[in-house]
Amino acid sequence: MAGASAPAAAAPSAPSAPSAPAAPASRWQSARFRRRVTASVIFAVMIVVAVVMLYPFWYMSDNSFRNQAQFDQQRGHSLAGWTGLFRDLPVVQELVSSTVVCVAAIAIILIVATTAGFAFAKLRYRGSGLVFLLIVAAMMVPLQSIIIPEYVNLARFNLTSNYTGAVLVYAALGAPFATFLMATYYRGISDELIEAAVMDGLSYERTFLRIALPLSLPAIATVTVLQFIQIWDDLLVGYLFLPTNDRTITVGLAVLSSGRTTGIPPLMAGSLLSAIPAIIVYLIFQRYLIRGLTLGMGK
Amino acid sequence: MSLSAAQPVRRPGRSRLARRRRLAGLLLSVPAILLVAALLWAPIVQAIRYSMTTWNGYSAPVWIGPSAYTSALSDPILHRVLENNALLLLAVPVAIGIPLIIAVLLHEHVRGWRFFRSVYFLPTAISWVVIGMVALQFFAANGMLNQFLADVGLGSVHTDMLASEYTALAALAITFIWSMIGTNTIIFLTGMATLDPTLIEAARVDGLNRWQIFWRVTLPLLTRFIQFAFVITVISAFSALFSLIFVMTGGGPGLGTTTLEFFVYQAGFAQGQFGTGALYGIILFVIMIVVGIGQLRLIRPEDGEGW
Numbered sequence: 001m002a003g004a005s006a007p008a009a010a011a012p013s014a015p016s017a018p019s020a021p022a023a024p025a026s027r028w029q030s031a032r033f034r035r036r037v038t039a040s041v042i043f044a045v046m047i048v049v050a051v052v053m054l055y056p057f058w059y060m061s062d063n064s065f066r067n068q069a070q071f072d073q074q075r076g077h078s079l080a081g082w083t084g085l086f087r088d089l090p091v092v093q094e095l096v097s098s099t100v101v102c103v104a105a106i107a108i109i110l111i112v113a114t115t116a117g118f119a120f121a122k123l124r125y126r127g128s129g130l131v132f133l134l135i136v137a138a139m140m141v142p143l144q145s146i147i148i149p150e151y152v153n154l155a156r157f158n159l160t161s162n163y164t165g166a167v168l169v170y171a172a173l174g175a176p177f178a179t180f181l182m183a184t185y186y187r188g189i190s191d192e193l194i195e196a197a198v199m200d201g202l203s204y205e206r207t208f209l210r211i212a213l214p215l216s217l218p219a220i221a222t223v224t225v226l227q228f229i230q231i232w233d234d235l236l237v238g239y240l241f242l243p244t245n246d247r248t249i250t251v252g253l254a255v256l257s258s259g260r261t262t263g264i265p266p267l268m269a270g271s272l273l274s275a276i277p278a279i280i281v282y283l284i285f286q287r288y289l290i291r292g293l294t295l296g297m298g299k
Numbered sequence: 300m301s302l303s304a305a306q307p308v309r310r311p312g313r314s315r316l317a318r319r320r321r322l323a324g325l326l327l328s329v330p331a332i333l334l335v336a337a338l339l340w341a342p343i344v345q346a347i348r349y350s351m352t353t354w355n356g357y358s359a360p361v362w363i364g365p366s367a368y369t370s371a372l373s374d375p376i377l378h379r380v381l382e383n384n385a386l387l388l389l390a391v392p393v394a395i396g397i398p399l400i401i402a403v404l405l406h407e408h409v410r411g412w413r414f415f416r417s418v419y420f421l422p423t424a425i426s427w428v429v430i431g432m433v434a435l436q437f438f439a440a441n442g443m444l445n446q447f448l449a450d451v452g453l454g455s456v457h458t459d460m461l462a463s464e465y466t467a468l469a470a471l472a473i474t475f476i477w478s479m480i481g482t483n484t485i486i487f488l489t490g491m492a493t494l495d496p497t498l499i500e501a502a503r504v505d506g507l508n509r510w511q512i513f514w515r516v517t518l519p520l521l522t523r524f525i526q527f528a529f530v531i532t533v534i535s536a537f538s539a540l541f542s543l544i545f546v547m548t549g550g551g552p553g554l555g556t557t558t559l560e561f562f563v564y565q566a567g568f569a570q571g572q573f574g575t576g577a578l579y580g581i582i583l584f585v586i587m588i589v590v591g592i593g594q595l596r597l598i599r600p601e602d603g604e605g606w
Contacts, residue, residue, distance in 0.1 A: 038407075039407070039409045039410070042404045042407050042409045043409045043410060043411075045404060046404065046405070046409065046411070046412070046415045049401060049415070049419065049480075050415055050418045050419070052477075053418055053419055053421060053422060053477075053480065053481075054418060054421075056422075056430070056433040056437075057421075059433055059436065059443065060429075060433060063436075072441075074446075108334070111330065112330040112331040112334055113331065115327040115328065115330060115331065116327060116328040116330065116331030116332070118327060119323070119324040119325070119326075119327040119328040120324075120328060122324075123320050123321065123323050123324030123327065124321075124324060125321035125322075125324045125325050126321075128324060128328065131328065131332060134335075134340070135331060135332070135335050138335050138339040138340065140587055140588060140591040141339055141343060141584065141587075142537070142538040142560065142580075142583050142584060142587050143538070144538060144541070144559075144560040144563040144564065144580050144583055145343065145346060145563075145580035145581060145583050145584040145587075146339065146342035146343055146345075146346055146580065147563065147564070147567065147580065148346060148349060148563070148567045148573050148576050148577045148580065149341075149342040149345035149346050149349060149577065150338065150342050151567075151568075152345070152356070152573070153341075153342065153345075168334075168338060169338060171334060171338075172334050172335060172337075172338030172339050173339075175331055175334055175335055176335060176339070179331055198316065198320075203319070203323070204319060204320055204323035204324075205323055205326070205327070208323075208327065229423075229424050232426070233424075233425070233426030233427065233428070234426075234542075235426070235427065235428050235541065235542035235545060236541050236542065236564070240568065250426050250428050250429075253428055253429070253432070254428045254542065254545060254546055257428075257432055257435075257546055258545065258546065258549065264436060267432055268432070268433075268436075271428075271429040271432045271433065274426065274428075274429060275424075275425050275426070275429050278424040278425065278426070279421070279424055279425070281424070282420075282421065282423070282424035283417075286417060286420070289420075289423070289424075290420070290485055290489075293482065293485055293486070294485070294486070294489045
């Protein structure tokens with residue numbers, strides 16, 4: 001697949017060759033012709049890359065509608081993959097778990113990130129700059145570096161026997177970037193607006209709730225979409241900190257796959273099923289996702 | 300950090316307001332501070348402590364001290380694991396180069412470029428578990444890759460990349476490159492949107508062809524974005540591939556695809572060596588800090604904010 005884009009590099013210069021001997025009279029026409037050829041070549045390359053990017057999705061759907069024999073021969077279709085999936089995996093329960101964990105963790109992230117983001121942007125106190133820096137710097141901590149003490153701590157407080165432990169860890173992992181994003185957003189709100197609300201007799205806390213929070217809905221949407229995809233897709237935290245009965249769909253699939261006892265078609269069905277919610281969210285909220293990514297560049 | 304700028308005149312009412320503001324700030328930032336301190340900062344301190352012990356998680360930990368690091372660093376298994384991390388770095392230029400080309404082509408705004416952009420970014424929404432599951436079928440002995448080779452008349456080049464150490468790592472790297480295309484393309488597209496079109500136009504008037512414009516004008520102006528993509532890609536390669544390795548290879552064959560992050564999991568949770576696992580985690584953290592400091596230095600000079 002890496003080779004797919006190789007011809008792209010040469011594409012723009014290729015059409016220039018035939019136009020060289022053109023007479024001055026037809027120069028306008030040849031320039032237009034050249035542009036058309038270039039556009040077509042680029043278009044063709046774009047199509048090839050699109051096929052490379054989309055093929056896995058086609059592969060999943062195609063092979064989910066097969067039984068193992070049909071899969072081995074790559075011909076014929078049936079519902080075997082899907083019935084097999086629902087037999088081997090508590091799909092509905094795992095989808096519910098995924099939803100519960102996502103909603104709970106995102107709720108915590110939004111609460112701490114909006115309040116702290118507003119405080120660091122508009123209600124600074126002595127040392128708040130340093131605290132903000134420490135929180136943002138926590139983004140640099142790789143999960144694997146703290147996973148062992150995290151596990152020890154959560155197990156000590158008996159938080160790995162239900163959703164609580166995983167939810168807290170997801171919330172903590174998401175909080176630094178979310179706080180950074182919210183603070184960046186709130187910095188764009190004018191001080192005068194805040195002070196005017198306070199002069200009108202609102203407390204700073206109420207000003208946050210009534211004025212700042214409603215204004216920051218786009219940033220809240222960005223945080224929500226980013227975190228939903230992150231948490232829905234995660235394996236490590238869910239695998240280690242959720243009890244077997246409360247596994248998310250992503251964890252359930254990975255464990256099922258590593259067992260090497262389930263056929264490929266059910267795994268493809270499960271992969272597709274687990275990907276669908278994230279794809280839907282992506283398709284609807286794409287621009288928020290992109291904004292979140294580019295905000296990370298410090299723009 | 301200082302509030303002095305906001306209060307040019309000190310009046311009694313003003314200073315009472317300022318006090319209320321500071322209190323509100325403290326109050327509103329407490330939940331985030333508690334969450335991050337308890338679940339991110341405290342464990343780092345603990346991990347440093349654990350890393351200097353021998354501990355299986357059940358019996359009492361045995362203190363070793365800093366010498367745990369000197370003995371771990373001379374462990375040939377760790378060297379093999381670090382070699383895998385180093386080899387993964389070879390994928391980084393490819394994972395940046397391909398999206399750069401794609402972004403340049405997309406920026407030509409040919410018909411349907413918005414659609415293509417959405418399609419290329421789509422894998423960003425998909426979990427590494429799902430990506431790994433399909434990649435497993437792609438590289439399998441009877442999988443898509445061999446089918447494709449047979450279809451184009453290269454049936455004799457039958458591959459079984461996941462069966463030996465270095466080819467398995469290569470398969471992992473290729474999957475990783477595929478997954479990074481969307482993210483890095485978006486980064487470069489964002490970068491190109493910030494470019495001044497008159498510069499490109501001026502270069503064109505000066506007689507530079509597309510190729511020259513790309514090398515001499517576009518690329519230098521994109522430096523900052525390329526650096527950002529580089530950091531993101533390195534961080535992902537070193538700390539986001541656990542699920543992919545878990546699903547595709549389980550770290551094998553042998554230690555063929557065991558990177559540092561996967562090694563932490565194996566030592567800690569598969570072999571019950573909490574001390575050693577924590578130590579590998581700290582090594583990973585140090586590497587990430589080095590990469591991260593690089594990024595801060597890149598962002599700082601152009602950011603007026605100064606934090």
